[in-house]
Amino acid sequence: MVAVRLPDGSSQQLPDGASSADLAAKIGSRLAKEAVVAEVNGKIVDLTLPLSEGDTVRILTKKDSEALEVLRHSCAHLMADAILRIFPNAQLTIGPVVEDGFYYDIYLPEGKITQEDFPKIEAEMANIVKGNHPFLRCAATFDEANEHYARYRAIDGGHNKFKTEIIQDIKDRGENLTFYKHGEFIDLCRGPHVPHTGWLKNVKLTKVSGSYWRADAAREQLIRVYGTAFFTKEELDDYLKFLEEAKRRDHRVLGEQLELFMMEDVAPGFPFFLPKGAILWNTLADYMKGIVRRSGYVEVKTPLIMSEQLWHTSGHYDNYLENMFFTKLKLRDEKDPSKILDNVAEERPMAVKPMNCPGHALVFKHRLRSHRELPFRIAELGLVHRRELSGVRHGLFRVQAFTQDDAHLFCMPSQIEEEIMRLMDFFKEMYSAFGLDDFRVELSTRPAKSIGSDAVWNEAERALKMSLEARNMAYQLNPGDGAFYGPKIDFHIRDSLKRSWQCGTIQLDFSMPERFGCNYVGTDGAKHTPVMIHRACFGSVERFLGILIEHYAGAFPLWLSPIQAVVIPVSDKFLGYAESIYLKLSGAGLRTEINRKDDRLGYKIREASLQKIPYAIVVGEKEVESSTINVRSRDEGELGAMSLDAFVDGLKDWRK
RNA sequence: GCUGCUGUAGCUCAGUGGUAGAGCGCGUCCUUGGUAAGGACGAGGUCAAGGGUUCAAAUCCCUUCAGCAGCUCCA
Structure with a gap:
């Protein structure tokens, strides 16, 4: 006989040579039927494997991953x-x-x-x-x-x-x-x-x-x-x-159907935003800028093209060369202007920025900074260009030019904790504005190859952990997975299909301030190097927009909808009244269209529905006579006749 | 970047060597309508680009570009 232990601490006696299948049968016929494999002493094995004295056995069924x-x-x-x-x-x-x-x-x-x-x-x-x-x-x-x-x-x-x-x-x-x-x-x-x-x-x-x-x-x-x-x-x-469902929500397909953006062969990986897509883009940007302004940041604009030299200083030239775009010079031959000289070497070669941080470091360095100015928070919706291998481009998710909602926080090590907590609140608020309340956080710590002193790393990792705990944020620890220049926190949001997307990131950087010679005057009158925190919440505005398109399946909430209402006259006879309603709604600040086509009402309703417009405003003889409008909501169906004022007053959350 | 597939009208796609097609969309006209497709007529294509084979190429071959799926890369 052998004795084996079960997960609940109890034990079972089995004949010599008995297997997990025998054990399952002994426990119950139902378990015997449902048993798939067994976990013996922490290892997954066949049910038929004979058990030994003292084994700890767990029978796995379809409920176990x-x-x-x-x-x-x-x-x-x-x-x-x-x-x-x-x-x-x-x-x-x-x-x-x-x-x-x-x-x-x-x-x-x-x-x-x-x-x-x-x-x-x-x-x-x-x-x-x-x-x-x-x-x-x-x-x-x-x-x-x-x-x-x-x-x-x-x-x-x-x-x-x-x-x-x-x-x-x-x-x-x-x-x-x-x-x-x-x-x-x-x-x-x-x-x-x-x-x-x-x-x-x-x-x-x-x-x-x-x-x-x-x-x-x-x-x-x-x-x-x-x-x-x-x-x-x-x-x-x-x-x-x-x-x-994922296929139905594909943002590339919806982008075409809803006329949000287009791609052209002449610009692979560089999306063109069509009028409706541009409204979405700008709404996201405006929303982000509003929060940034209320959160103690200064906004800057830095150049797209800067000297190659800068990227040597930052280290990108060494580590990121293949992903960067460089400028080339072309000249006309002085003797023969019809001849073009290609690829002329520039005295000062220039590069298109793949990241915003060096520019922001220069802004910080612009003049001597006092400790009283810290934390100094620089934000920019920064357009960056990155070369991507031809096979990896994908709609708005993987492009060659995108806008980061980027910011760099220059602070003293003692301020890290406070800043991280503020950032958590910031990110939470942003995501929840889009109904993205389900997200998880990963903390990555010091890798084997890294720069900076033990003291700074320990302090930084401690500060990150403390802030996460202070905000009751459960997190997954990825030991050794941080960047060589500092630890980081990544935010993975779950969309309405429970798919996970990495969006936000908070990265501590002990390297760049040093490389650029950024410093501030401390209370002691001496110069000190600040810590730099890189952070992006959307990550890329373009990619985030792609995620939102799929998250909402193109049916955006009112405040994001490119067209918020469409006015539909029952027939041409009521075009005049429709025009007046259209002007009033537009005047109230609602993004409104009017459908002037000579189609039947049903057809125009169908069009509004396919375009996922939140409100269709129907006007005909009855509405003209009673000076009302008839409202059909995308989400709630027909709402019936009401006055225009009542409709506007009843709108909820149509601006953020 | 790699492998495979694809590229025909604004969109979705049919067209296997011999006159370029459909549906939707677009325009005009008829119709003047009540909550998801009324009807008729019409315009619209260098068949991705370049080269080759052939009497003849959207169609076969080569190259390039772009897209899609996956891999790899990136995070």
Whole structure:
């Protein structure tokens, strides 16, 4: 008999050689049915693994996130099996679990796997699922690895060089080899797996893409087939619905439909804001500026183009060169003006700024500063340009020119804590204005390679922690993940689809003030170097706007809506009255349009609805006679007839 | 940057070597309407750009540019 311990502290006696499955059965038939894998002494293992005296055992069911990962990993095997049946020449490489599913990287000597093959593969998978084949763990010695398993297709008769390479690595690490078998399929795998293939009913292939063996572009090109899986059909359906919903909210599509912005081939990665998008952009900027002014900042404007020399001083030239735009000089040939000399070397080469901090350091340095001026807070909606690799540009999310809601706070180390707390309040207020109250915070501390004294780092990290705690902010600690020049706090906000976006950042910097020779006169009359705090709340106005478009699905709250109301005459006869209403609403400060088209009312309502305009104001014979308007709200439906004044008075939160 | 796919009217897309298409949008006219699509007619394209193959190229080949998906990068 062996005795094992359970999570609740109790213990169970089991016969020798008993497994977690036996344990589950002993505890209850329901648990036996729901058990997926077991956690034994902190390690996730198969239910079939025999237990030893004194083991601590936790039975995992579909409620445990670790169990879902096991399920998905088993699905990777299932998919690999199906693919090998359809593509007998395929060679398997690796098939891990990722955040919302799994993939398998496959080497195909010729041909390809596309989305069109998915139904076939999925049908084959469904067949294998029906077989309820148990997943069997097989241990092997290295000598056996090629011989013993040669007959199985998974390692291609022992000629699959990818698996051979992996086996060699395992050998080098001095670990044991294990294979997992279900039906006729066998694959090199650490495990664990679900009990049998019958668990893998709710699986779906999602996409296919290219990848490389060992993520090395010099090595073999592989085909990566992605899939996802859940324990229940409902969860799978919910996930697929989520994907649909995310697609429906894609800001690039809504940007086109709502005429917010456009892209042009002549300016890849540089969005053009159309009139309605410009209203959104400006509304965000105005809102930010208002809060900045009330929060003790001074606003500045610094140049877009400055000498290359500045970027040597800041260190960006050394570390950020590839992402910077540089200016080039062109001249006409003095003798032949029709000839243009390209790429002429400038005596003072210039660079387009990728960041605002050096400019702000210069502003600080403009004159001698007293400790009485600290903290000195410099803000700027600063337009920065950054070169991006061609494959990474993405709508408003990844562009080559964007506006940071940037600020730099110059302060004494003793002021850090107070400033961080103020920033937390600032960020919280900003995010909640957009209904983004769900966010999480990460604190990253000193990395191995860093500058600055222990004393300053310790003080800074202490100050960050204290401020987070003082504001009751739960945070995730990322030890060693800070910048080389200082620790930082990152804000990740969750949108209405619960997707996480990194927006705000607060970074302490012990390097830049030093590099630029920024200092202030202390109470002692001597010069001291201040600490610099970089901070951005939206991050990039453009990207934040993209996030908002998806967050609201284009149906912006009244204060943000590019067009807040549209006046719709029932027919041309009432255009005059409509004009007068339009003028009054515009005069009251409401962004209003009038629909002058010769269409039926229903059609114009539909248009207003598709454009997600908060209010449609309908005017016809009845309204003219009673001097009223008839209001239809995007969110609340028909509100009926009312006076224009009553409508305007009843508007809530239409300015911030 | 890498791999794969794509680029045809303002938008979404059909068109596999032989006269350039549809729906929506746009314009004109009819209609003068009551809360999500009334009707008729019409304008609109260097088929991404450049090169090649061919009697003939939107269509086949090459190069470049751009977009999409994923990877990688960046944070």
